[in-house]
Amino acid sequence: MSGAASALTRAKSIKNGGLTVHGAVRDTLAKAEERNPQLNAYITVCAENAISAAESADRLIREGRALSPLAGVSVAVKDNICTRGVRTTCASRMLAEFTPVYSATAHARIESAGLITVGKANMDEFAMGSTCESSCFGGVKNPLDIERVPGGSSGGCAAAVAAGMADIALASDTGGSIRLPAAYCALTGFKPTYGSVSRYGLIAYASSFDQIGPIGKSAADCAALTDIIRGRDVLDCTTTDSHGSLLGEVLGKESLRGVRIALPKQCFEHSALAPDVRERVLAAAEVMKALGAQVAYVDVDIFDYLIPTYYIIATAQAASNLARYDGVKYGYRADDCADLSDMYKKTRGRGFGEEVKRRIMLGNFVLSGGYYEEYYMKALKARRVIADAYDALFGEYDLILTPTAPTTAPLQGAYPDPVAMYLTDIYTVPANLAGLPAVSFPCGNGADGMPVGAHVMGARGADGAVLACAHLCEGVLGS
Amino acid sequence: MNITKETVEYIARLSALALDGSECERQRESLEDVLSYMDVLGCLDTDGAEPLVHLTDDWELRADETAPSYLQEQILSGAPERRGEAFSVPKTVTS
Numbered sequence: 001m002s003g004a005a006s007a008l009t010r011a012k013s014i015k016n017g018g019l020t021v022h023g024a025v026r027d028t029l030a031k032a033e034e035r036n037p038q039l040n041a042y043i044t045v046c047a048e049n050a051i052s053a054a055e056s057a058d059r060l061i062r063e064g065r066a067l068s069p070l071a072g073v074s075v076a077v078k079d080n081i082c083t084r085g086v087r088t089t090c091a092s093r094m095l096a097e098f099t100p101v102y103s104a105t106a107h108a109r110i111e112s113a114g115l116i117t118v119g120k121a122n123m124d125e126f127a128m129g130s131t132c133e134s135s136c137f138g139g140v141k142n143p144l145d146i147e148r149v150p151g152g153s154s155g156g157c158a159a160a161v162a163a164g165m166a167d168i169a170l171a172s173d174t175g176g177s178i179r180l181p182a183a184y185c186a187l188t189g190f191k192p193t194y195g196s197v198s199r200y201g202l203i204a205y206a207s208s209f210d211q212i213g214p215i216g217k218s219a220a221d222c223a224a225l226t227d228i229i230r231g232r233d234v235l236d237c238t239t240t241d242s243h244g245s246l247l248g249e250v251l252g253k254e255s256l257r258g259v260r261i262a263l264p265k266q267c268f269e270h271s272a273l274a275p276d277v278r279e280r281v282l283a284a285a286e287v288m289k290a291l292g293a294q295v296a297y298v299d300v301d302i303f304d305y306l307i308p309t310y311y312i313i314a315t316a317q318a319a320s321n322l323a324r325y326d327g328v329k330y331g332y333r334a335d336d337c338a339d340l341s342d343m344y345k346k347t348r349g350r351g352f353g354e355e356v357k358r359r360i361m362l363g364n365f366v367l368s369g370g371y372y373e374e375y376y377m378k379a380l381k382a383r384r385v386i387a388d389a390y391d392a393l394f395g396e397y398d399l400i401l402t403p404t405a406p407t408t409a410p411l412q413g414a415y416p417d418p419v420a421m422y423l424t425d426i427y428t429v430p431a432n433l434a435g436l437p438a439v440s441f442p443c444g445n446g447a448d449g450m451p452v453g454a455h456v457m458g459a460r461g462a463d464g465a466v467l468a469c470a471h472l473c474e475g476v477l478g479s
Numbered sequence: 480m481n482i483t484k485e486t487v488e489y490i491a492r493l494s495a496l497a498l499d500g501s502e503c504e505r506q507r508e509s510l511e512d513v514l515s516y517m518d519v520l521g522c523l524d525t526d527g528a529e530p531l532v533h534l535t536d537d538w539e540l541r542a543d544e545t546a547p548s549y550l551q552e553q554i555l556s557g558a559p560e561r562r563g564e565a566f567s568v569p570k571t572v573t574s
Contacts, residue, residue, distance in 0.1 A: 101553045194534045208534060234541035238534075308517040319494065326495075328566050330557035340571045341495075349497030357496055358509055364493045365486075365510065375517065380530030382523050387531055418509050419516045435534035 007073040007167040007221040014061060014072035021061065021072035025054040025116050028074040032119060032165040039141045041150075041159035042119035043079050044087050050074070050118045057114045069224045069247060071114030076157050076166035079120040080127055081107055081212065082201040086117075090203050091135035092125045094325050094332045094351035104201025105236070106212045106229040110170060113228045118166055122156030125353045126322065127177055127205045129153050130424045133412060134355045141412075142184060144450060148409040151181035157215050158185040168216040168225055172202055174209045175310055176404075176428025179440035182215050183453025184409035186442045188470060189215040190222040193460050194435030195240045197226070198233035206317035209310075209432040219441060219470035223247040226463065249464035250471045257292035259469065261285070261456075262397035264300035272406040272423060280452040281403045284443040287476045288401070288469070298397070302389050305382055307422055310429040312366050312379035318356075319363025325351060358418060387434040394459035399469055402427045404440040404453030427455055437463040441470040443477055480514040482507050 005013075013019040029047050036042050057072050077083060080090045082100035089095045103111070111117065124134045132155025133139040140155040142148040143163040150159045157169035158181035171178045173191040182189025190213050197212045204210060214225035223246040231242040263285060268278055285295050327333035327347035334346035352360070366375035393400065405424055415421040431438035437460070440453040454473070458466040487507045491498050498506060551564060560567040 098557060101549050101557075195537075208532070232539070237538050237540060240535070240537055302523070305520055305523045308520040311513070312517060312520070323495075327559055328568055329554075331559070333559035337569050340569050342497075343569050344495040345497035348495050352496070354502070354505070357494075357498070357502075358506060358513075360494050360496065361487070361490050361506055361510060362513060365490050365514070368490065368493060375514075375520075377530060378520055378525060380532060381525035381528040382520055384528040384531040385523065385525055388528075417512060419512055422513075422516075 006217045007070055008224055010073050010167050011070050021054040021057040021116065022051065024072060025050050025074055025118065028118050028165060028167070031163070035143070035163045035165055038146065039143055039159050039163055040122055040138050041140055041156040041163065041165055042076070043089055043091065043122050043137050043156070044120040046086055046117055046119055049086065050116050053111070053116045057116060060114065067114030068228055070168070070228065073115055073167040074118045075110060075115045076119055076121045076160035076169040077107060077117050078123055078154050078157050078169070078171045080123060080172060080203040081170060082203065083107055083117065083120065086120060088120065088203070090126050091123045091137055092352065092356070093136045096136065096332065098331055102201060105198035105233045106170060107201065109229050110225070119160065121154070121160055121169060124153035124155070124355070126203070126356050127153040127172060127174055128318070128355050128359050130176065130180055130421050131410070131415065132156065132181070134353055136353060139412065142409050144185060145409070147411055148450065149184065149412055151184035151409060153177040154215060155181045158182055158187055158189070161185070161187055161215055161217065168214060168221055170212065170225070171215050172210060172212050173432070174205050175314060175432050176425045178213050178215055179404050179428050179438060179453065179455060180424065182440045183404035183451065186451035187215055187217060188219050188222050188439065188441045188474070189213070190219070190226060190439045190467060191431055191437065192226055192230060192463055193437045195238045196230045196242060196463065198236040198239050200233055200235035204321040206314040207321065208317060209314060218474055219439060219467045220247060220250055222439070223250045223467045246464050246467055250468045253468040253472065255292040256288055256469060256472060259293045259399060260397045261288055261293045261295045261399045261401050262298040262393060263295060263401050264303070265297050266300055266303040267402040267427060270303070270406065270426070272426070273403060274407045274446065276446040277403050277407060277452050280444040280446065281401070281454050284454040284473055284477065285401055287473050291472050291476070298393065300389065300393065302386050306386065306429050306433065307426055309379045309382040309386060310425070310433055311362070311422055312375050313383060315359045315363035316367050316376050317363070319360045319367065322356070322360055327351070355418070383433055386430065390430060390434045390436065398458065398462070398465060400457045402455045404428065404455040408446040408448055408450035408452060431457050435460055437466045439466050439470045441474055443473070480511060480518060482511040482514065
């Protein structure tokens with residue numbers, strides 16, 4: 001965990017009158033002014049809006065209005081989440097000047113709950129990356145070691161929280177984009193069950209994987225933020241009703257007695273897994289045992305198929321979703337165009353960065369005549385086989401423990417080719433493929449002194465159990 | 480998987496992407512690498528598996544009710560080019 005106070009502690013100080021929202025936000029903005037030039041965590045700092053929202057929140061809190069357990073805390077919002085009247089760029093030249101006329105449901109909900117948006121966080125362009133180096137505004141640096149990446153794609157969110165430029169962050173996760181940066185920056189990141197948080201206003205990458213969730217300093221902070229944003233939304237028909245309080249469930253659990261935790265052998269035996277990372281995660285398994293859990297190794301023989309399945313489906317959906325950027329209604333448009341077709345091609349050729357174009361090309365390839373059955377249809381069937389395998393595992397176990405990433409945060413520029421980068425998602429993509437809730441929490445440091453993330457995944461709807469496990473482990477590992 | 484320059488040009492056309500010569504070659508190389516890596520999927524037995532397209536079948540459509548929409552001016556304000564109350568694009572039909 002980062003040394004600074006958790007968001008819940010900060011909100012408590014505000015509620016008790018020990019701290020004003022205005023004062024807290026001013027401190028956060030001062031920190032952003034000091035650290036952002038070096039870290040590049042924010043694309044846009046919303047100083048004026050934040051101060052004005054802080055004054056309103058102070059007024060409401062003084063009147064005794066119970067806004068939420070996180071009222072008054074500062075939040076970094078990933079720049080693919082639409083914020084009405086505030087530029088939302090997706091870290092792309094294509095949307096560098098785009099200002100939405102509406103807010104994402106999740107963002108509207110956190111504002112109603114009294115959280116203060118201090119800035120729009122940098123990210124991999126269109127959330128396509130695992131290192132946060134592909135932003136058109138420049139890459140983000142890891143606050144724990146600026147030679148290293150913060151992880152992607154929500155690297156700006158994680159760097160902002162880790163450096164004290166926000167108390168918590170609202171991020172998104174398509175294949176690990178919340179959990180990987182959380183692991184690399186010694187934070188807790190939570191991807192809720194698919195459908196539990198509205199995607200309305202989240203700029204789409206791969207719609208059947210995308211999910212909004214929190215990055216914070218603890219599992220309890222993540223539970224509190226998820227409580228605010230989850231629940232049915234008429235503007236996203238994949239959302240479901242939510243019941244009870246995740247924070248209550250997390251804080252109410254005293255042990256892991258009776259909880260059955262599976263450790264997939266193939267995950268721990270994978271050649272890419274660094275020995276020091278393995279050691280830290282196995283130490284976390286011992287903590288779980290000491291907390292009362294039953295821990296056992298299991299065989300999961302679909303491990304080799306996860307990344308190909310994920311990237312075929314994700315790129316196919318991306319190719320379709322990103323077809324909307326045509327330079328007509330909003331966003332960038334190339335000049336010097338001969339006709340409409342020329343304008344589309346030049347706009348998209350110049351507006352998108354190399355990794356985005358690669359994924360669009362790959363997506364259109366797997367969807368094209370002659371390859372559709374061999375790649376796309378095969379991947380959809382593989383997704384079924386993978387989801388069924390996890391369903392079967394959850395018939396016998398409650399949670400699955402793996403590392404979050406094969407290594408600690410790599411140095412900048414460490415991945416010379418796309419496949420090497422895609423492989424860093426190997427432990428995180430199953431949660432997106434099967435729509436499962438999953439958390440990454442810090443479980444010590446590797447040999448290089450950088451943090452290691454433990455990854456806990458549960459059955460669909462078991463968000464509370466996943467977060468409670470992380471919370472109990474944090475209590476032991478953080479002390 | 481062998482990817483030719485012609486395949487890259489065809490996919491770029493489908494994708495409405497203008498790629499210059501060196502970019503075309505870089506994309507060709509990386510497509511070849513990524514697709515070769517993905518070929519492992521052929522080893523997975525998927526016989527009888529139903530394609531998984533949607534994770535949820537708990538759809539609930541919203542009520543079909545009239546509600547205020549965004550103002551035309553708000554929507555047009557984001558356009559790269561407009562003419563009066565319309566989006567403007569380069570000529571689509573030549574004489």
